[in-house]
Amino acid sequence: xxxxVAVGILVAVFVGAIALVGIAFxxxxxxxxxxxxxxxxxxxxxxPGQGLDATLQRLVxxxxxxxxxxxxxxxxxxxxxxxxxSNADIPWDDExxxxxxxxxxxxxxxDAEQRGSLNGVVAAILRPIVERAPVQWLIDGGQGIAxxxx
Amino acid sequence: MSARSLVVAxxxxxxxxxxxxxSIVVLALPELYGTFDTTIEGVAWVITSYNLVLAASALLLxxxxxxxxxxxxxxxxxxxxLGASIACALANxxxxxxxxxxxxxxxxxxxxxxxxxxxxxxxxxxxRGVAIWTAAGTLGxxxxxxxxxxxxxxxxxxxxxxxxxxxxGLALLGAVGSHVSAILEEGWTSGLRRTLPANGALALVSGxxxxxxxxxxxxxxxxxxxxxxxxxxxxxxxxxxxxxxxxVAAALPMPLAAGAGxxxxxxxxxxxxxxxxxxxxxxxxxxALCGFGLGLSVPGLSHAVxxxxxxxxxxxFTVGVRHLGLVLALAVIAPLLTDDLFEAAEVAELNAxxxxxxxxxxxxxxxxxxxDIRDTIDRVPEGEIPDFTAVFEEHGSRTETSVRTVxxxxxxxxxxxxxxxxxxxxxxxxxxxALAVIPVAAFRRRLA
Numbered sequence: 372x373x374x375x376v377a378v379g380i381l382v383a384v385f386v387g388a389i390a391l392v393g394i395a396f397x398x399x400x401x402x403x404x405x406x407x408x409x410x411x412x413x414x415x416x417x418x419p420g421q422g423l424d425a426t427l428q429r430l431v432x433x434x435x436x437x438x439x440x441x442x443x444x445x446x447x448x449x450x451x452x453x454x455x456x457s458n459a460d461i462p463w464d465d466e467x468x469x470x471x472x473x474x475x476x477x478x479x480x481x482d483a484e485q486r487g488s489l490n491g492v493v494a495a496i497l498r499p500i501v502e503r504a505p506v507q508w509l510i511d512g513g514q515g516i517a518x519x520x521x
Numbered sequence: 522m523s524a525r526s527l528v529v530a531x532x533x534x535x536x537x538x539x540x541x542x543x544s545i546v547v548l549a550l551p552e553l554y555g556t557f558d559t560t561i562e563g564v565a566w567v568i569t570s571y572n573l574v575l576a577a578s579a580l581l582l583x584x585x586x587x588x589x590x591x592x593x594x595x596x597x598x599x600x601x602x603l604g605a606s607i608a609c610a611l612a613n614x615x616x617x618x619x620x621x622x623x624x625x626x627x628x629x630x631x632x633x634x635x636x637x638x639x640x641x642x643x644x645x646x647x648x649r650g651v652a653i654w655t656a657a658g659t660l661g662x663x664x665x666x667x668x669x670x671x672x673x674x675x676x677x678x679x680x681x682x683x684x685x686x687x688x689x690g691l692a693l694l695g696a697v698g699s700h701v702s703a704i705l706e707e708g709w710t711s712g713l714r715r716t717l718p719a720n721g722a723l724a725l726v727s728g729x730x731x732x733x734x735x736x737x738x739x740x741x742x743x744x745x746x747x748x749x750x751x752x753x754x755x756x757x758x759x760x761x762x763x764x765x766x767x768x769v770a771a772a773l774p775m776p777l778a779a780g781a782g783x784x785x786x787x788x789x790x791x792x793x794x795x796x797x798x799x800x801x802x803x804x805x806x807x808x809a810l811c812g813f814g815l816g817l818s819v820p821g822l823s824h825a826v827x828x829x830x831x832x833x834x835x836x837x838f839t840v841g842v843r844h845l846g847l848v849l850a851l852a853v854i855a856p857l858l859t860d861d862l863f864e865a866a867e868v869a870e871l872n873a874x875x876x877x878x879x880x881x882x883x884x885x886x887x888x889x890x891x892x893d894i895r896d897t898i899d900r901v902p903e904g905e906i907p908d909f910t911a912v913f914e915e916h917g918s919r920t921e922t923s924v925r926t927v928x929x930x931x932x933x934x935x936x937x938x939x940x941x942x943x944x945x946x947x948x949x950x951x952x953x954x955a956l957a958v959i960p961v962a963a964f965r966r967r968l969a
């Protein structure tokens with residue numbers, strides 16, 4: 372092979388290598404796989420959809436955000452800490468989690484009512500449920516929430 | 522084909538296999554882990570023991586190799602390699618397998634040490650012998666994982682060692698049929714010292730290859746979930762590109778080819794460090810860059826090391842140095858990767874939880890699905906990535922697009938987080954490859 376051809380191939384492969392890395396970065400390589408959980412204290416878009424299911428999910432998700440914000444954790448860390456088999460490092464006791472969850476859910480009901488996305492009558496029914504709901508079920512693995520939706 | 526050519530081919534294949542053995546069991550590691558009652562560290566010693574013993578044996582042989590006839594070394598190496606390969610295939614405990622792999626490393630060192638002078642005698646010239654030995658070694662090193670993957674899936678991990686036995690037997694026949702005398706070597710100061718820049722670069726390149734041949738293979742099999750044969754097909758981009766690079770390397774001045782090859786290897790490893798997704802096109806292109814870099818750098822550096830008189834001792838020294846580079850890189854990467862993957866598992870758990878929580882599916886599907894996912898994770902052995910296909914199918918992924926979307930996002934979140942766990946190790950390997958440019962540039966006149 373002629374040396375000029377070899378140098379040409381070398382240059383072409385180097386250009387290809389730079390292009391490969393450039394395309395990878397343009398497609399999000401730098402952030403791929405990084406922690407992608409949001410700050411629960413910052414507002415985020417509401418869970419989409421209509422009907423009872425979507426409304427209840429919005430309430431629960433907003434409630435989890437409020438509870439996580441109060442605990443200084445992420446929503447995901449809080450949810451994982453609710454599982455008795457979780458390997459997550461849980462810095463809170465059950466009472467602290469329960470108190471934060473109740474406060475978060477009550478705050479979510481208040482917000483939903485103020486936004487007009489939750490009927491005042493339904494909000495009035497939900498408040499005592501949240502105040503007295505068996506939050507221990509959540510701590511035992513989320514079975515309680517499943518029961519609420521069934 | 523003449524009998525002489527057949528002997529040359531047999532010895533060249535044995536050289537390729539001895540180099541390939543550094544990485545040939547990488548794709549069999551999950552099967553070995555499942556076969557024996559062992560830890561991940563225990564399985565890793567199946568690789569490390571071979572390379573460590575080979576490096577140590579070769580470096581010790583440097584001091585005695587000139588006193589022994591090359592064909593005797595080749596015969597002894599072939600016998601030890603053959604016996605150890607059979608022992609590996611019959612191993613019924615991880616301890617026995619590691620011991621047999623250590624003996625195989627000793628056989629590999631003897632075989633590689635004796636093979637070059639014998640190849641040179643049969644090929645008709647020292648230069649031709651060096652060319653065949655170098656080509657076989659380079660291609661063998663690149664083909665290791667692919668060969669092992671195909672044999673593991675087609676048969677099982679024992680087939681890797683069964684297949685090596687006849688190769689060593691053929692090399693033994695070649696050794697018996699030759700009468701190559703040992704050549705009195707020049708002393709250490711004027712001989713091996715001159716090879717240090719090229720050997721230093723080769724050691725760094727060998728260390729960098731841990732990224733492509735070990736980490737890259739584990740990534741596509743264990744993280745992307747490819748079968749060993751599919752993984753072998755992806756990784757075969759390395760030897761294919763290595764072959765394509767050979768005429769280019771031959772047409773360029775050696776320092777330019779070696780330096781450019783090292784940089785190309787580094788760029789391929791950077792490509793593997795920054796994969797944006799588990800799309801195979803990125804991985805294949807990165808593996809191809811690694812292979813092209815290997816094909817550009819290693820043959821020229823090997824020729825620089827093995828040129829002139831005393832090729833037997835020089836070959837022994839370079840075999841030791843190359844495998845030492847590989848072992849040292851493994852020693853750094855193993856704890857680095859372990860720490861990073863531990864952290865990546867935590868990130869994967871949090872990101873996957875976010876996907877489930879935010880998944881746009883009904884709560885009556887979401888909550889039982891989340892509980893079943895948790896149970897699936899609990900059942901998977903430590904270190905393995907769970908397969909959620911069955912769980913999602915139970916909850917309607919075949920019929921409901923929204924469930925399927927959550928499944929895809931969940932799998933991507935986990936794969937990407939774990940893939941990122943390999944990033945520092947790939948970057949370390951890329952650094953080793955880039956560092957290889959320094960001795961090449963500093964001693965370019967001596968290497969030219």
